[in-house]
Amino acid sequence: MVREEAQQQEEQRGGWNLGRIGVLAVVIGVVAWLWQAWFGSSVGVVHKADPIYDFIIVGGGTAGSVIAARLSEEPEYKVLLIEAGGEEPWLSKIPLASPLLQKSRFDWQYLSVPQELSSQGLINKQSSWPRGRMLGGTGSINFNIHMFGSPQDFQVWEQEYGAEGWDFQQMKKYANKAECRRLRPKIFKEQCSNEQVEKGRKGCNSSNKEESKTGSTHVRQHQDAVQCYHPALRVHTSDSILSDTFLDAGRELGLPVGNLNDDIDHGVMAAETMVYKGQRWSTAAGYLRPALGRPNLHVLLHSHVNKILWEGKRAVGVEFTHWDNPHINKSVYARGEVILSAGAVNTPHILMHSGVGPSTLLHKFNIPVVSVLEGVGGNLQDHLCMPVYVSLEEDVSLNPVKLRTVSNIWNYFVNGGKGDLGRAAIEGIGVMRLAHQQPEVGLILFNMGAVDKHLYASVENMELDYFETLCTNMDNQSAAGFMFMALCLHPKSRGRIDIVSSDPRHPPSINPDYLRHPYDMTCMRDAYKFAVRMVRTNAFQSLGASVHLPRFPECLVRTSQGGGVDDARALYQEYVSCIIRVAAISGHHPLGTARIGRRGDPLAVVDPQLKVIGTERVRVVDASVMPTQISGVPNSAITVIAEKASDLIKETWSDKSKLASEKICSTSADCEEKLLLLMTSSAISVSHISPLIIAVSALWATSVYPHTPPLSLPLVMFIHYPGVVPRP
Numbered sequence: 076m077v078r079e080e081a082q083q084q085e086e087q088r089g090g091w092n093l094g095r096i097g098v099l100a101v102v103i104g105v106v107a108w109l110w111q112a113w114f115g116s117s118v119g120v121v122h123k124a125d126p127i128y129d130f131i132i133v134g135g136g137t138a139g140s141v142i143a144a145r146l147s148e149e150p151e152y153k154v155l156l157i158e159a160g161g162e163e164p165w166l167s168k169i170p171l172a173s174p175l176l177q178k179s180r181f182d183w184q185y186l187s188v189p190q191e192l193s194s195q196g197l198i199n200k201q202s203s204w205p206r207g208r209m210l211g212g213t214g215s216i217n218f219n220i221h222m223f224g225s226p227q228d229f230q231v232w233e234q235e236y237g238a239e240g241w242d243f244q245q246m247k248k249y250a251n252k253a254e255c256r257r258l259r260p261k262i263f264k265e266q267c268s269n270e271q272v273e274k275g276r277k278g279c280n281s282s283n284k285e286e287s288k289t290g291s292t293h294v295r296q297h298q299d300a301v302q303c304y305h306p307a308l309r310v311h312t313s314d315s316i317l318s319d320t321f322l323d324a325g326r327e328l329g330l331p332v333g334n335l336n337d338d339i340d341h342g343v344m345a346a347e348t349m350v351y352k353g354q355r356w357s358t359a360a361g362y363l364r365p366a367l368g369r370p371n372l373h374v375l376l377h378s379h380v381n382k383i384l385w386e387g388k389r390a391v392g393v394e395f396t397h398w399d400n401p402h403i404n405k406s407v408y409a410r411g412e413v414i415l416s417a418g419a420v421n422t423p424h425i426l427m428h429s430g431v432g433p434s435t436l437l438h439k440f441n442i443p444v445v446s447v448l449e450g451v452g453g454n455l456q457d458h459l460c461m462p463v464y465v466s467l468e469e470d471v472s473l474n475p476v477k478l479r480t481v482s483n484i485w486n487y488f489v490n491g492g493k494g495d496l497g498r499a500a501i502e503g504i505g506v507m508r509l510a511h512q513q514p515e516v517g518l519i520l521f522n523m524g525a526v527d528k529h530l531y532a533s534v535e536n537m538e539l540d541y542f543e544t545l546c547t548n549m550d551n552q553s554a555a556g557f558m559f560m561a562l563c564l565h566p567k568s569r570g571r572i573d574i575v576s577s578d579p580r581h582p583p584s585i586n587p588d589y590l591r592h593p594y595d596m597t598c599m600r601d602a603y604k605f606a607v608r609m610v611r612t613n614a615f616q617s618l619g620a621s622v623h624l625p626r627f628p629e630c631l632v633r634t635s636q637g638g639g640v641d642d643a644r645a646l647y648q649e650y651v652s653c654i655i656r657v658a659a660i661s662g663h664h665p666l667g668t669a670r671i672g673r674r675g676d677p678l679a680v681v682d683p684q685l686k687v688i689g690t691e692r693v694r695v696v697d698a699s700v701m702p703t704q705i706s707g708v709p710n711s712a713i714t715v716i717a718e719k720a721s722d723l724i725k726e727t728w729s730d731k732s733k734l735a736s737e738k739i740c741s742t743s744a745d746c747e748e749k750l751l752l753l754m755t756s757s758a759i760s761v762s763h764i765s766p767l768i769i770a771v772s773a774l775w776a777t778s779v780y781p782h783t784p785p786l787s788l789p790l791v792m793f794i795h796y797p798g799v800v801p802r803p
Contacts, residue, residue: 117162119367120374126751128155128373129411129734130724131393133380133425135160136212137358137710138697138717139416141307144362145721147372151731154372155407156363157395159379159421160208167215168354169487170499171478174526176216177205177534185420185585186536187661193459193589196541196627196657203536204585205663206420210374211359213418214710217663219348219355219499220519221310223250224705224712225340225506227513236702237673239683241719249718250336250711255306307361308714309351313502316471316618317522317557318345321503323614330507335707341506341514348499349711353492358714378405381579383413383429385445389691391739396580408750410737411728412692416717419665419698420583423452423572426669426680426695428579431687440577446689450678454670455570456704457587458662460519461599461655463559463606464546468619472524473500476553498522502557506564506706507605509598514706516602517564518609524556525549535660545625545658559606562662563598564706572668587665590656599655600648624650627657664709669699684727685720696720 116122130146132139135158143156160181166172167181178184185204187194194200207213226243233242250256322332322343331342349356366372377398384392384406392408415422426432430445432452437444477483478495486494505518528549532542548554570587590596610620630653669687672679679688681700687693698713705712728734740746 117364117367117374119369119372120162120376124155124157124373124375124405124407125153127153127408127410127739129153129409129728130155130414131407131409131412132156132414132416133393134158134212134415134417134421134697135210135359135363135374135376136207136416136418136697137214137713138720139414140211140358140363141714141717142414142416142696142721142724143372143374144307144366145718146724147366147369149725149731150369150371151735152371152411152728155409156372156374157378157380157393157407158210158374158376160210161376163209163211163215163357163359167209167211167357169496170219170348170350170353170355171496173216173218174530174534176207178203181209182206182216183208183420183582185582187585187587190587190589192591193656193659195629196538196545197536197660198538201536202587202589202661203534204420204661204665205534206418210363210376211357213663214349214357215355215359217710218501218521219350220501220504220708221308221336221347221349221711222504222705222707222709223247223336223715224707224709225335225514227340228703228705231513232671232702236671236679237676237683238671238702241671241683245719246712246715249715253306253308253711253714253718254310255308307358308349308711309356309361310347311350311499313346313348313498315502315522317520318502320471320614320618321345321505321520321609324609324612325505327612327614328608330505335504335506341508341706343503343505346499346501346504346520348501350497350499353487353494353497358717379580380417380425381428382425383431383693384408385430386740386742388445388689390693401580408739409692410739411734412694412724414720414724415669415693415695415699416697419455419668420572420585422695422697422699423668424574424579424583426451426687427574428577431690431693432574436574440574442577446687448680448688450670450672450676450680452572452583452668453569453678454667454702455572455585455587455665456566456568456667457570457589458562458564458664458704459566459589459595459599459655459659460560460562460662461603461606461659462545463561463603463610464623465557465559465610465615466548466619466621466623467524467555467557469617470555471618472555472557473498473522474524474553474555475527504707505605505609509601514564515598516605517562517707518602518606519560519562519708521558521560523558525552525554537658537660541627541658544627547623547625559609560662561599561602561606563595563602565704566595566598567592568595569667587661589659596652596655599659600651603651603655625654625658627654630654630657662708664704666698666701666704666709669695670702671700672702684723694720694724 129152132142135156139156143154146152147154164181167176176182183206185206187202187204189200194202205216207216209215229241229243229246232238322345325332325343331339333339333342333344335344336347378395380393380395382394383390384394390413392406393413394404394406396404415425417425427436430437430443431448433449434447473495483494483496487496500522501519502522503520506514507516509515526549528542532539568588568591573584575581575584607622609615610622630650669680671681671683674682674688681687681695685694685696685700687695696717698709738747740750
């Protein structure tokens, strides 16, 4: 009887606590709503676009933010940036909050089609493809890794694909520009991070001096440089016990140790991430924000571009739908160019709905043909990553218990972004060659000993029992350990992105076709073995490191009758192949769907000037144009592409008077005037969200996320409340 009364009292207390949490969530949600409604729009964000601009940029992500900032440097240019999402939420500034933003209203929430040869442990065998839907794009929800690629990557672009002018020397020049490095002779050769320069640290040199003296082929030619105090790209270099151990392990394996962005082509480095003073530093922060006060730059948010408008084969504007009026299409026109920077998924989607793409698809959906380009949507590439969980005896890693301490919260929110919450959790990057000259396999060290298994399984669309088998001990929120993400840097499998309807609001079909080419499985096994070799070094063994081998039912093989060494190796290879097919996940690095190439190349979509072949006044500037993966993570390389593209556009339109005299319509003397009269003059207003919706959403968040820590409920509610921005 006493026990029953105690249980009832406990349930009452639990209900009371839940009620208080719900009230707190509602209060914080209402305050957040009021703040955004009254003070949320930045200078330069307009609610109604002008009828005509010189340049229209579609997509405010990594590339679009750079293009908008660079073009608006010219006061004679009038620039419009159209973004389907809104401004970045404050939560995006916290580097470790990336998983909370995925599968939220700030994400397009794409899923691949069911895969045949991979993704067996994922729900419906569909891979999750997070794509940012806000200013900064995917660069506002990713893990911030900063890499430019190796010289061999761009040599392949130039020699095999005819991308003239895109060699490593050109890319390095624009990388130096993005990092505010000015080449000068006889200055200094130290490779210091932006953060170290601003703090006035001396003697910071990330290159390996002993290896530089050897003249080994992996050491790049040093470039004399001086760094500025206000670079567009701000870079933080990891400095922790785990990153130091990672570098020591690389030395044990005979790998070069240095900076993969500056002085070595392969080897290991302490991770460089786009974090500044504990906050994410996307191109929206580094490029777009400083440009928003310019009178010649307008930013239109919550506007989904449906298609390009044409006069013959010349682009004259775009048609878009504002989320406040989803059934009303609006138009805006460009005297100069339309620049697609919507990303590797949405750019080919827009092109096909605009009449540029494979003839069979255009005819199937009765889309008027402007230019038949069979390569649009093809050549789709993504990194497939195999998670390798490593447990530790030494408590040197991050985990939820450490992150939720009062000191960490105080240091981050009160003490200027300090503490563990300001870290990106990426501690080390490894790139290794195998049989060929080009780097082939990579490792990313993700520093978390435990995570919220429900959240992370949901983000990757993985069945919960498979996630629990893959990452052991996740119920222990104070566990010590980390995750290696093992990946094949240059996969040979190619997929496709296709439209599925004549309605541009319908999401496209995404088929990466992982592991279709036999090379990719061999390469993925080598990447997995690379991770295991690193863990077995004395450096990691000194921390008590142990690789967890997941026991998926479909991957348990019988012991060979012979029991010989060859049989054991064959069984191990079979096991590794199986766990890769079951548990490997997307690296979230799609590219190549509107690739660069020579004119006359039947699969090329853009020429070396990034102009869409067979059309006029349209360029593509984003990951779509990259013909192959780089030896690393592509986000910073996309920034460099946008830097170079900005100069190409400025060079084309260097005659400002000619641009000002351009007509958007030339079929008759007064066609432009008649066209503008047809355009709607009604203002585009931003609807405010009812506090009732906020309150209901708080209760929804509580029921849907029962495992979320109480302090996180207001955050989850704020980023996930339904019905705000309808998906197209």
